[in-house]
Amino acid sequence: MGAEHLLDLQDLGKTYSTGAVRARILEGVEFTVDRGEFVCVVGPSGAGKTTLLKCIAGLTAPTTGRTLFEGEKVTEPPAKLAVIFQDYSRSLLPWLTVAKNIELPLQKARFPARERPGIIAEALANVGLEGKGGVYPWEMSGGMQQRAAIARGLAYQPDVLLMDEPFAAVDAQTRIDLEDLVLGMSRRLGMTVLFVTHDIDEAVYMADRVVVLSGTPAAVARDITVDLPGERDQVQTKNLPRYGELRAEVFGLIQAAKRPAMQRTETVPARRMVP
Amino acid sequence: MMATTTPGGWRLLLLRGWLPVTLVALWWTLSAGSEALYFPPLQEILTTLVDEWILGPRWRSDLLPSLANFTIGFGTSVLLGTALGVLLGMSPVMRALFAPVLTFFRSLPSPALIPIVLGILGLGAGMNVSLIVLGAVWPILLNTIDGVRSVDTQLREMVRSYRLSRRQIITHVVLPSAGPQIFAGYRIGLQIAIILIVVSEMVGATHGLGYYVLESQQLFMITQTWVGTILLGIIGYLLTLIFLRIERRVLRWQIRMRQATGAS
Ligand SMILES: Nc1ncnc2c1ncn2[C@@H]1O[C@H](COP(=O)(O)OP(=O)(O)O)[C@@H](O)[C@H]1O
Ligand SMILES: [Mg+2]
Numbered sequence: 001m002g003a004e005h006l007l008d009l010q011d012l013g014k015t016y017s018t019g020a021v022r023a024r025i026l027e028g029v030e031f032t033v034d035r036g037e038f039v040c041v042v043g044p045s046g047a048g049k050t051t052l053l054k055c056i057a058g059l060t061a062p063t064t065g066r067t068l069f070e071g072e073k074v075t076e077p078p079a080k081l082a083v084i085f086q087d088y089s090r091s092l093l094p095w096l097t098v099a100k101n102i103e104l105p106l107q108k109a110r111f112p113a114r115e116r117p118g119i120i121a122e123a124l125a126n127v128g129l130e131g132k133g134g135v136y137p138w139e140m141s142g143g144m145q146q147r148a149a150i151a152r153g154l155a156y157q158p159d160v161l162l163m164d165e166p167f168a169a170v171d172a173q174t175r176i177d178l179e180d181l182v183l184g185m186s187r188r189l190g191m192t193v194l195f196v197t198h199d200i201d202e203a204v205y206m207a208d209r210v211v212v213l214s215g216t217p218a219a220v221a222r223d224i225t226v227d228l229p230g231e232r233d234q235v236q237t238k239n240l241p242r243y244g245e246l247r248a249e250v251f252g253l254i255q256a257a258k259r260p261a262m263q264r265t266e267t268v269p270a271r272r273m274v275p
Numbered sequence: 276m277m278a279t280t281t282p283g284g285w286r287l288l289l290l291r292g293w294l295p296v297t298l299v300a301l302w303w304t305l306s307a308g309s310e311a312l313y314f315p316p317l318q319e320i321l322t323t324l325v326d327e328w329i330l331g332p333r334w335r336s337d338l339l340p341s342l343a344n345f346t347i348g349f350g351t352s353v354l355l356g357t358a359l360g361v362l363l364g365m366s367p368v369m370r371a372l373f374a375p376v377l378t379f380f381r382s383l384p385s386p387a388l389i390p391i392v393l394g395i396l397g398l399g400a401g402m403n404v405s406l407i408v409l410g411a412v413w414p415i416l417l418n419t420i421d422g423v424r425s426v427d428t429q430l431r432e433m434v435r436s437y438r439l440s441r442r443q444i445i446t447h448v449v450l451p452s453a454g455p456q457i458f459a460g461y462r463i464g465l466q467i468a469i470i471l472i473v474v475s476e477m478v479g480a481t482h483g484l485g486y487y488v489l490e491s492q493q494l495f496m497i498t499q500t501w502v503g504t505i506l507l508g509i510i511g512y513l514l515t516l517i518f519l520r521i522e523r524r525v526l527r528w529q530i531r532m533r534q535a536t537g538a539s
Contacts, residue, residue: 054432057436058436059432059435059436077435077436077437077438079438081436082436082437083432083433083436085429085432085433087429090427090429090430091429091430091433093430093447093448093451093452094528094529094532095451095452095454095528095529096447104437104439104443104447105437105438105439107438107440136528136531136532136535138532138535138536139535156437
């Protein structure tokens with residue numbers, strides 16, 4: 001039964017055709033996401049993670065297979081799904097204040113006008129941007145802009161939040177802050193999150209499950225349950241032996257697909273340091 | 276490189292004002308008592324301007340009609356060009372249907388249309404307005420199409436994933452995003468419109484500023500020709516100033532963003 005899972009990807013494939021050139025990006029991608037789960041999809045740059053996310057979000061049609069969202073086939077962007085894009089500077093509207101940006105997608109039917117100020121204030125509070133509603137996006141730092149974009153996603157009250165490498169463009173310290181912010185937020189609100197990243201550390205640290213995407217065309221190499229304690233901590237969690245094993249496993253899978261001949265001689269690189 | 280500090284207040288007024296004031300003063304002194312047919316004294320020109328156009332009846336019989344034609348013509352071009360531009364910019368099918376015709380018309384120099392428009396509509400305001408629209412609408416239309424088409428792809432995806440209505444997309448995303456380019460189109464359209472009020476009245480009207488300039492020249496009333504020319508200059512200048520004010524106001528967010536981020 002499809003409706004058992006919040007998201008159910010079935011034999012998803014995508015081939016881009018530009019003129020005579022056909023690029024097979026995804027083939028036979030299958031995994032599920034349940035309500036309340038934090039799932040990370042990890043894969044190298046260019047693997048097709050954004051493409052996968054667009055298929056799930058109904059922004060592009062898959063060539064084969066389908067995505068079920070709450071039991072229904074996705075053909076256009078579903079109302080109870082929100083996407084946080086990689087490039088915050090091209091996702092917020094610079095001519096609107098943060099509050100107006102958040103308000104824009106709140107349609108009349110679901111969000112009566114008098115409830116909106118409350119919803120907006122709460123979303124801003126959830127990302128630590130209390131009182132920043134009157135500010136324009138370009139008056140804020142990159143990290144704050146991405147938080148504002150997340151607040152817009154939260155206010156929209158989706159059943160699942162899709163995030164496409166949301167912290168790839170911010171500095172290391174901000175990135176760590178945002179990882180913990182999103183983790184805390186998703187736990188507190190019981191959010192379902194599908195988080196796409198090329199960063200193995202980020203994936204293992206944040207996820208309940210890591211879906212490793214690899215190969216050309218890309219498919220799910222493994223679906224790993226992250227059996228780390230629920231409460232994550234940048235120092236303690238990353239010092240656990242199990243954390244090291246998990247990231248080595250993910251790394252091995254990605255390397256094996258990239259350069260099969262060399263997989264035995266590869267060594268796991270140093271961990272991303274915690275400042 | 277831009278100057279790091281922008282002068283303000285009196286300093287700016289002085290910097291901007293010295294050249295025009297000097298030129299007028301020079302003209303005034305050099306032309307004083309002039310007997311040359313084509314160079315009457317500036318004093319005489321200004322006296323005639325005040326007597327005929329401000330105290331006399333010409334502001335009503337010739338100035339207002341010219342301004343009315345301009346306003347209707349340019350206003351129609353703005354509305355038509357923007358609306359069609361958004362429509363064509365957002366729809367590849369519509370673009371494919373109309374692109375060849377568009378390219379043809381915008382390559383046609385608008386004064387070339389005078390004989391035909393004159394033949395069809397005859398002398399008068401209708402012809403003047405039509406000619407302005409036929410000349411000014413193209414740059415506005417084409418710039419709007421370009422601006423709408425260059426709305427960022429990720430922005431488009433954001434808009435789709437949040438299921439914004441068509442109306443929201445146009446008013447809150449497409450128009451503001453294309454705004455700078457649309458206004459660049461208005462600016463070109465404005466210059467063309469100003470040229471075309473004059474040209475159309477020179478050949479297709481029985482009153483108006485353009486008519487006055489050409490008519491006075493043909494009657495060897497050179498002082499009047501100068502008066503008309505100066506008036507046209509002043510009006511063109513004022514219209515451009517008003518336009519720039521509106522542009523600055525509408526695109527305020529962009530100016531402030533540039534100042535805040537230091538982006539070009
Ligand atoms: N619209 C498109 N048309 C053709 N090729 C595309 C398109 N979008 C992405 N690609 C190609 O698909 C591959 C995967 O891209 P993407 O999904 O963005 O990967 P990732 O997000 O994992 O870095 C890349 O090689 C990219 O060039
Ligand atoms: Mg990507």
